[in-house]
Amino acid sequence: MKLEFPILQIVDENGNLVNENYRKAITEELVKKFYYHMIRIRTFDRKAISLQRQGRLGTYAPFEGQEASQVGSALALEKDDWLFPTYRDHGAALTFGAGMSRIFLYWNGRLEGCVPEKGKKIFPPAVPIATQIPHAAGAALAEKRKGTKNAAIAYFGDGATSEGDFHEGLNFASVFKAPVVYFNQNNRFAISVPIEKQMNSETIAQKALAYNMPGFRIDGNDIFAVYFQVLEALKFARHGGGSTLIEAVTWRYGAHTTSDDPTKYRDQSESEVIRETRDPLLRVERYMKSNGIWKEEWVQKITNEIAAEVEQAVKEMENYPKPNVNDLFDHVFEKPTWTISQQKEQYLQLIGREAR
Amino acid sequence: MMIEKAIVNSTKTNQLTLVQAVTDGLRTMLEEDERVLVLGEDVGKNGGVFRATEGLQKQFGEDRVIDTPLSEAGIVGTSIGLAVNGFKPVVEIQFLGFIYPAYEQIMTHVSRIRMRTMGSFTVPMVIRAPYGAGIRAPEIHSDSVEALFTHMPGIKVVCPSSAYDAKGLLIAAIEDPDPVLFMESMRIYRASREAVPEGKYTVEIGKGKKLQDGNDVTLIAWGAMVSVALRAAEQAKKQGITCDVIDLRTLYPIDKDIITESVQKTGRAVIVHEAHQTGGLGNDIISIINDTSFLYLKSPIERVTGFDVPVPFFSLEEQYLPTPERVMKAIEKVVHF
Numbered sequence: 001m002k003l004e005f006p007i008l009q010i011v012d013e014n015g016n017l018v019n020e021n022y023r024k025a026i027t028e029e030l031v032k033k034f035y036y037h038m039i040r041i042r043t044f045d046r047k048a049i050s051l052q053r054q055g056r057l058g059t060y061a062p063f064e065g066q067e068a069s070q071v072g073s074a075l076a077l078e079k080d081d082w083l084f085p086t087y088r089d090h091g092a093a094l095t096f097g098a099g100m101s102r103i104f105l106y107w108n109g110r111l112e113g114c115v116p117e118k119g120k121k122i123f124p125p126a127v128p129i130a131t132q133i134p135h136a137a138g139a140a141l142a143e144k145r146k147g148t149k150n151a152a153i154a155y156f157g158d159g160a161t162s163e164g165d166f167h168e169g170l171n172f173a174s175v176f177k178a179p180v181v182y183f184n185q186n187n188r189f190a191i192s193v194p195i196e197k198q199m200n201s202e203t204i205a206q207k208a209l210a211y212n213m214p215g216f217r218i219d220g221n222d223i224f225a226v227y228f229q230v231l232e233a234l235k236f237a238r239h240g241g242g243s244t245l246i247e248a249v250t251w252r253y254g255a256h257t258t259s260d261d262p263t264k265y266r267d268q269s270e271s272e273v274i275r276e277t278r279d280p281l282l283r284v285e286r287y288m289k290s291n292g293i294w295k296e297e298w299v300q301k302i303t304n305e306i307a308a309e310v311e312q313a314v315k316e317m318e319n320y321p322k323p324n325v326n327d328l329f330d331h332v333f334e335k336p337t338w339t340i341s342q343q344k345e346q347y348l349q350l351i352g353r354e355a356r
Numbered sequence: 357m358m359i360e361k362a363i364v365n366s367t368k369t370n371q372l373t374l375v376q377a378v379t380d381g382l383r384t385m386l387e388e389d390e391r392v393l394v395l396g397e398d399v400g401k402n403g404g405v406f407r408a409t410e411g412l413q414k415q416f417g418e419d420r421v422i423d424t425p426l427s428e429a430g431i432v433g434t435s436i437g438l439a440v441n442g443f444k445p446v447v448e449i450q451f452l453g454f455i456y457p458a459y460e461q462i463m464t465h466v467s468r469i470r471m472r473t474m475g476s477f478t479v480p481m482v483i484r485a486p487y488g489a490g491i492r493a494p495e496i497h498s499d500s501v502e503a504l505f506t507h508m509p510g511i512k513v514v515c516p517s518s519a520y521d522a523k524g525l526l527i528a529a530i531e532d533p534d535p536v537l538f539m540e541s542m543r544i545y546r547a548s549r550e551a552v553p554e555g556k557y558t559v560e561i562g563k564g565k566k567l568q569d570g571n572d573v574t575l576i577a578w579g580a581m582v583s584v585a586l587r588a589a590e591q592a593k594k595q596g597i598t599c600d601v602i603d604l605r606t607l608y609p610i611d612k613d614i615i616t617e618s619v620q621k622t623g624r625a626v627i628v629h630e631a632h633q634t635g636g637l638g639n640d641i642i643s644i645i646n647d648t649s650f651l652y653l654k655s656p657i658e659r660v661t662g663f664d665v666p667v668p669f670f671s672l673e674e675q676y677l678p679t680p681e682r683v684m685k686a687i688e689k690v691v692h693f
Contacts, residue, residue: 082441114473123440124472128464134430135465138437145419146442164457168430175425176434331471332510334478334533337562337609 005205005217010224015286038067041091065253068280072226082121082152084132089155101316130160133169140178151179151237159190174211179237191256192265208245220248221280369551377519381526396448428458452487453499467510490543492670500631506608513607515539517582524559541579564611570598574618577628578604588683616648623654624690633661655693658686
């Protein structure tokens with residue numbers, strides 16, 4: 001089959017602008033914003049792994065290596081758009097305005113972790129695979145019916161494209177011309193299963209053809225490509241064009257989750273090579289250096305600020321009031337049914353007695 | 357007889373079948389609340405395979421009564437997005453036996469988004485599904501799997517047996533802030549007509565209904581099995597055995613009080629359902645009786661149910677389904693224990 005979806009790049013591995021069309025749109029401010037958010041979510045990610053190792057956080061799904069995909073896509077959103085993340089997309093959620101301590105709380109098994117900041121349309125992370133894909137179609141369809149210009153972005157991995165919900169969701173979005181950006185991060189492994197065993201298609205982007213929607217394959221480690229491609233897809237969505245499928249080709253350096261050992265299924269030296277050559281942060285650093293906008297003092301300043309922010313968020317998470325047993329029962333229905341009320345009452349009596 | 361708590365705004369009534377009452381309920385709510393949308397396979401131009409949405413697309417337009425792709429997970433999944441973003445989707449799954457592709461969406465999202473987000477996002481959605489055997493339908497079309505959903509925390513399950521209740525419960529389900537599975541028995545869709553008030557009224561979710569008073573045995577049924585129980589009660593009467601007959605109407609949360617009150621009076625109970633016995637809802641009813649009325653019992657509780665076999669091809673469905681004769685045997689057993 002002819003490869004019809006070449007990988008689009010705007011800035012290459014060495015930090016060189018390779019698509020002149022974007023020269024004017026790339027401001028110093030934008031580049032610094034890219035770098036700031038990528039280093040911010042990387043710092044968060046590393047802290048989360050460290051906390052998990054110390055037993056201060058539950059199982060955690062790291063995303064290091066995918067920062068360009070998550071930051072670039074989230075920065076392209078407008079504040080009233082919808083974000084449908086998976087369990088690996090808290091980098092995108094953070095960039096879009098999710099509270100950092102709430103993300104920590106989520107990974108510490110707290111319901112409060114799924115409560116979005118006021119006015120933020122961030123859906124709780126999808127843990128089953130691909131189920132969020134039709135949700136985004138529905139939420140976006142609702143925006144369209146309300147006559148707004150708001151759109152939705154749905155995140156998913158390469159493994160998700162094998163699920164029925166991926167195809168059902170894309171089909172719905174296509175039939176109803178829902179304003180959605182379907183943003184795939186193809187990190188080439190679904191836990192241990194490589195993309196070659198996941199599908200017999202050349203690309204994920206080509207699956208857009210089946211739904212008659214635009215499909216693009218981009219360098220997911222090139223934040224410039226991610227940002228501008230998502231921006232364009234959102235514009236297309238807001239103006240009645242419908243959905244777009246974007247495949248961002250990227251790589252997770254580490255494990256699927258902290259419970260997993262990637263050396264069992266792949267040669268981790270590849271991660272090291274990618275880290276040295278195609279790292280998303282390094283690429284922006286190289287771009288900044290060759291464009292004379294890299295300033296050590298600024299980098300030091302934001303690094304310190306971010307470290308303080310992360311420490312503060314950890315503190316907030318750890319000082320958060322203890323889980324309230326009422327929350328086990330009180331949010332299943334608006335008004336608890338008698339079975340839940342009875343079970344709650346009996347259980348509270350039991351632990352009350354034991355406490356005495 | 358139980359006093360109906362329904363609020364009826366209109367005194368004018370129409371003689372409707374159960375399926376017509378469903379249509380009437382949908383029409384009433386589409387008129388009343390512009391957030392209400394009807395979605396499903398063939399619900400538009402075709403008016404649904406059972407005509408439950410007949411005329412609604414013509415009246416309310418293609419963007420409120422929406423023909424969807426043939427995709428149960430897509431219908432429910434997309435409706436979750438609509439529901440969390442301000443709409444009230446009333447989804448039709450063509451047959452309950454075809455709901456399984458949507459089960460993941462219902463189990464992992466519809467039923468728990470409120471809990472997961474502590475109420476930040478909610479899913480006020482109704483899933484309507486025709487169910488049950490007895491109409492010589494092709495295989496898989498006749499399943500009765502309410503227990504898969506009564507076991508699922510976070511969703512209410514409703515199953516009317518009369519036209520009046522169907523409309524009132526459907527409106528209550530649409531107005532409910534939480535998801536409701538609304539089961540419609542195909543076998544009784546057009547079995548009879550009764551007076552259904554025009555306009556809006558509700559029947560409270562979670563309340564059963566006493567259809568007949570007796571002293572010796574409590575019969576508990578829902579959906580198509582209600583008429584089976586009533587016919588058995590008629591037979592029993594000829595032997596001098598009188599039965600309380602309870603139409604449960606809501607399968608989760610079950611009306612504990614109506615069961616308790618009756619069983620404490622009769623001391624005997626027979627539960628009739630067409631779903632399989634093991635893991636069936638009858639077992640939960642026995643548990644309720646056990647918890648509330650153990651010392652009032654004069655005999656073990658009997659269940660007359662479908663067997664622990666897949667709902668068969670229709671040539672065997674009359675053998676599969678509970679009959680008045682099987683219920684009568686159970687009544688005799690509990691009375692002569």
